Amino acid sequence: MAKNMIIGQSGGPTAVINASLAGAIEYALECNEIENIYGMVHGIQGLLEDNIKDLSAHFANRPSRLNRLRTTPAMFLGSCRFKLSNSDEEYEKIVSQLEKYDIGYFFYIGGNDSMDTVDKLSKYIAKNNIDIKVVGIPKTIDNDLMGIDHTPGFASAAKYIALAVRNVAYDTAIYSIKSVHIIEAMGRNAGWLAASSVLCRDSKNVAPHLIYLPEIPFSVDKFVSDIKAKLEEYNSVIVVVSEGVRDENGKYISARGDKVDKFGHIMLSGTGAYLKEVVEEQIGCKVRALEPSVLQRSAGHTPSLTDITEAQNLGLVAVKAAVAGESGVFSTLRRVSNKPYTVEYYTERVSVAANAEKTVPLEWITQSGNDVTNDMVEYLKPLVRGVPQIPYRDGLPDYVNVSYLDKAKQKYKN
Amino acid sequence: MAKNMIIGQSGGPTAVINASLAGAIEYALECNEIENIYGMVHGIQGLLEDNIKDLSAHFANRPSRLNRLRTTPAMFLGSCRFKLSNSDEEYEKIVSQLEKYDIGYFFYIGGNDSMDTVDKLSKYIAKNNIDIKVVGIPKTIDNDLMGIDHTPGFASAAKYIALAVRNVAYDTAIYSIKSVHIIEAMGRNAGWLAASSVLCRDSKNVAPHLIYLPEIPFSVDKFVSDIKAKLEEYNSVIVVVSEGVRDENGKYISARGDKVDKFGHIMLSGTGAYLKEVVEEQIGCKVRALEPSVLQRSAGHTPSLTDITEAQNLGLVAVKAAVAGESGVFSTLRRVSNKPYTVEYYTERVSVAANAEKTVPLEWITQSGNDVTNDMVEYLKPLVRGVPQIPYRDGLPDYVNVSYLDKAKQKYKN
Numbered sequence: 093m094a095k096n097m098i099i100g101q102s103g104g105p106t107a108v109i110n111a112s113l114a115g116a117i118e119y120a121l122e123c124n125e126i127e128n129i130y131g132m133v134h135g136i137q138g139l140l141e142d143n144i145k146d147l148s149a150h151f152a153n154r155p156s157r158l159n160r161l162r163t164t165p166a167m168f169l170g171s172c173r174f175k176l177s178n179s180d181e182e183y184e185k186i187v188s189q190l191e192k193y194d195i196g197y198f199f200y201i202g203g204n205d206s207m208d209t210v211d212k213l214s215k216y217i218a219k220n221n222i223d224i225k226v227v228g229i230p231k232t233i234d235n236d237l238m239g240i241d242h243t244p245g246f247a248s249a250a251k252y253i254a255l256a257v258r259n260v261a262y263d264t265a266i267y268s269i270k271s272v273h274i275i276e277a278m279g280r281n282a283g284w285l286a287a288s289s290v291l292c293r294d295s296k297n298v299a300p301h302l303i304y305l306p307e308i309p310f311s312v313d314k315f316v317s318d319i320k321a322k323l324e325e326y327n328s329v330i331v332v333v334s335e336g337v338r339d340e341n342g343k344y345i346s347a348r349g350d351k352v353d354k355f356g357h358i359m360l361s362g363t364g365a366y367l368k369e370v371v372e373e374q375i376g377c378k379v380r381a382l383e384p385s386v387l388q389r390s391a392g393h394t395p396s397l398t399d400i401t402e403a404q405n406l407g408l409v410a411v412k413a414a415v416a417g418e419s420g421v422f423s424t425l426r427r428v429s430n431k432p433y434t435v436e437y438y439t440e441r442v443s444v445a446a447n448a449e450k451t452v453p454l455e456w457i458t459q460s461g462n463d464v465t466n467d468m469v470e471y472l473k474p475l476v477r478g479v480p481q482i483p484y485r486d487g488l489p490d491y492v493n494v495s496y497l498d499k500a501k502q503k504y505k506n
Numbered sequence: 507m508a509k510n511m512i513i514g515q516s517g518g519p520t521a522v523i524n525a526s527l528a529g530a531i532e533y534a535l536e537c538n539e540i541e542n543i544y545g546m547v548h549g550i551q552g553l554l555e556d557n558i559k560d561l562s563a564h565f566a567n568r569p570s571r572l573n574r575l576r577t578t579p580a581m582f583l584g585s586c587r588f589k590l591s592n593s594d595e596e597y598e599k600i601v602s603q604l605e606k607y608d609i610g611y612f613f614y615i616g617g618n619d620s621m622d623t624v625d626k627l628s629k630y631i632a633k634n635n636i637d638i639k640v641v642g643i644p645k646t647i648d649n650d651l652m653g654i655d656h657t658p659g660f661a662s663a664a665k666y667i668a669l670a671v672r673n674v675a676y677d678t679a680i681y682s683i684k685s686v687h688i689i690e691a692m693g694r695n696a697g698w699l700a701a702s703s704v705l706c707r708d709s710k711n712v713a714p715h716l717i718y719l720p721e722i723p724f725s726v727d728k729f730v731s732d733i734k735a736k737l738e739e740y741n742s743v744i745v746v747v748s749e750g751v752r753d754e755n756g757k758y759i760s761a762r763g764d765k766v767d768k769f770g771h772i773m774l775s776g777t778g779a780y781l782k783e784v785v786e787e788q789i790g791c792k793v794r795a796l797e798p799s800v801l802q803r804s805a806g807h808t809p810s811l812t813d814i815t816e817a818q819n820l821g822l823v824a825v826k827a828a829v830a831g832e833s834g835v836f837s838t839l840r841r842v843s844n845k846p847y848t849v850e851y852y853t854e855r856v857s858v859a860a861n862a863e864k865t866v867p868l869e870w871i872t873q874s875g876n877d878v879t880n881d882m883v884e885y886l887k888p889l890v891r892g893v894p895q896i897p898y899r900d901g902l903p904d905y906v907n908v909s910y911l912d913k914a915k916q917k918y919k920n
Contacts, residue, residue: 105677134682165673171680254902255807259579263519263804265911266585268548294900296907326912385796390677393669393808396901476901486708487810487890488668493710497679498740 095196100132102202105166106245107395108403109231112201114162115407117151125415135172139189163482164491165392176212183216197225197414203232208446214420225414228422228442229406233389235284239444240424244403247475248395250288252388253277257292261299264328271378272371273330276364280336282451283307287464288472289332299330306336307452308461310345316374318462335363393489397478409437433474509610514546516616519580520659521809522817523645526615528576529821531565539829549586553603577896578905579806590626597630611639611828617646622860628834639828642836642856647803649698653858654838658817661889662809664702666802667691671706675713678742685792686785687744690778694750696865697721701878702886703746713744720750721866722875724759730788732876749777807903811892823851847888
């Protein structure tokens with residue numbers, strides 16, 4: 093007998109989370125085992141507060157809307173940062189909400205924390221012999237999930253960083269003066285995004301000249317001498333640094349600013365902004381710090397086609413697995429070959445990914461600690477390939493309408 | 507009898523200056539009156555230092571290279587910021603260099619300062635009865651040139667700003683908390699780029715909620731109360747502010763308004779960063795400042811097709827005019843109609859543009875001083891239309907090789 097499904101999104105946005113949502117919806121619409129498709133607005137928090145959207149009504153027989161969903165960045169259903177409290181009361185409330193909507197299949201698209209939610213909820217449901225399949229769908233620009241070759245969302249952010257470095261390299265190449273550009277990439281503990289800037293390099297481009305990841309203790313002195321050495325060779329030196337670089341005592345470089353505000357509190361500047369001051373003081377040439385910030389995770393106008401395709405397939409695979417009876421798993425992929433690039437989709441116990449963090453292997457970082465090896469390049473290269481067709485209107489990408497979220501958000505006014 | 511031509515680029519980069527270069531080269535290659543095509547590497551400074559590139563050899567019978575030049579951002583020939591000293595000695599040196607290369611046609615692609623160079627040089631050459639035609643080709647992301655409906659480079663930067671605002675709007679829409687995003691657009695005295703963020707708005711998007719231009723004196727108190735009012739209505743408020751906003755005494759809001767470049771222009775950075783602190787202190791909600799900085803002028807992966815086409819045509823029109831005997835002019839365009847959007851190309855005395863600045867008409871700014879009118883929207887809309895075919899390779903735009911500039915730059919080591 094057919095049951096309903098519910099799906100939600102959680103954590104930080106990426107350019108392709110909605111492609112996973114589109115893949116799940118598309119498969120579910122064709123699936124006899126699934127009757128109605130519901131969305132949790134603002135994730136598990138929305139479920140608890142009965143903030144539910146009828147996705148069947150919104151997307152059925154609307155192929156162009158579903159197509160635009162695929163290339164709309166961030167999250168059509170909104171997000172939350174909600175950690176299950178582990179109280180029976182909370183689980184009972186969740187289950188009673190799921191029963192109210194006659195849910196047989198529960199899907200959650202997210203990163204480590206969201207996989208933790210999937211893990212805990214699926215265990216509670218199994219323990220209590222409730223017939224609901226709980227399946228995770230991975231996403232995160234940080235690429236730090238265990239149990240997957242690379243996470244959906246990472247490739248598009250990686251492409252953005254490589255693009256930004258290339259554009260900056262062309263911008264600065266025109267000047268006949270010594271200059272340093274410091275580009276700060278996201279990544280608190282894992283340097284995957286900073287590393288991906290290496291994709292800018294080819295037979296015509298040497299930038300980025302230096303890459304610093306949080307996996308290697310960061311020395312400001314070495315950073316300065318590295319730059320000085322590169323300035324001997326090039327007029328324009330481009331440096332990519334992870335926001336999360338730390339000194340040998342584990343202290344964030346971004347926390348080393350000695351500026352104080354009017355109350356005498358130490359002001360935490362960005363890592364790039366702090367290092368800009370260091371270069372100004374110790375080298376004295378022209379220096380700019382660029383912090384693409386959220387632009388790197390929400391660049392819906394320039395995603396990787398490989399990323400969109402994989403995100404969509406992972407949405408589909410999750411629904412297929414749930415309908416086949418799996419629970420407590422997440423959809424994932426392994427790389428079968430690099431040339432040609434092929435992947436294989438499967439499911440993995442979600443406990444593998446819950447709250448774990450995959451950092452860059454140390455052997456993919458050069459001995460000098462300021463660059464990545466060719467193994468990293470080979471790993472990254474296929475991920476950013478392919479330019480998707482983005483629907484445009486009046487010169488801008490034509491995304492789906494998410495303005496309904498603002499009404500929803502009124503509920504959470506603070 | 508056929509003569510040679512020389513062309514240079516000057517000032518700050520845009521996404522489409524090379525399209526003007528491509529348009530000029532393409533026309534000159536077919537033109538009987540022009541024998542050889544030379545490039546000044548690093549503008550007039552390169553000419554003085556005999557840093558010359560043979561463009562005929564580089565681009566003749568290379569249609570795919572010329573095509574990639576069209577969509578390569580920044581400047582293939584490099585830039586300089588060189589102000590003519592007005593000494594006869596300097597003019598004589600320039601003319602002797604031009605005679606050395608048997609130049610009959612001199613072209614300079616640039617903004618106000620470059621048009622000043624064209625103006626002075628053409629006057630000196632005319633006064634001394636030298637047979638060299640001197641013609642300007644306009645460019646600037648700031649859109650502040652007089653004597654032209656809008657400048658090449660502006661439309662692509664405008665598109666970038668509108669895109670950034672839209673992507674940020676989708677990124678922040680997912681959260682159920684009050685937040686303010688402040689996006690700082692380039693523009694010292696003219697608010698055209700900040701104004702162009704209005705293009706993000708359509709039936710599905712209300713962002714940006716507030717727009718501040720340097721044409722209207724900026725009040726920090728009003729800024730705070732404007733944001734407070736918008737936060738009553740929306741959870742997420744997106745504000746676009748020109749880097750050049752000033753208080754009623756003409757003092758830049760930017761925290762560091764005391765550095766000047768060699769033209770005496772005050773160097774600005776940190777308007778958004780300063781206003782972020784203001785919002786944190788006086789409103790206390792989550793706030794982010796985004797400064798796309800050079801990314802907005804070098805976004806070669808997402809130019810406007812209209813912009814590329816017009817930039818290219820203005821290169822062609824300049825060469826055509828010079829060959830027809832014009833000098834002391836620049837190629838320009840006027841808008842003939844908006845629906846359908848059509849323009850007409852012609853030439854204008856370069857003195858009209860030299861050192862003048864076109865700011866936003868006050869009647870295109872709303873009474874409230876924090877938004878633009880529909881006249882501005884109608885003016886901007888056609889400019890960002892059209893998505894060009896960008897050649898891609900391995901997932902990134904395949905620009906022309908400019909690494910030769912680095913060797914050239916060694917000469918100017920400082």
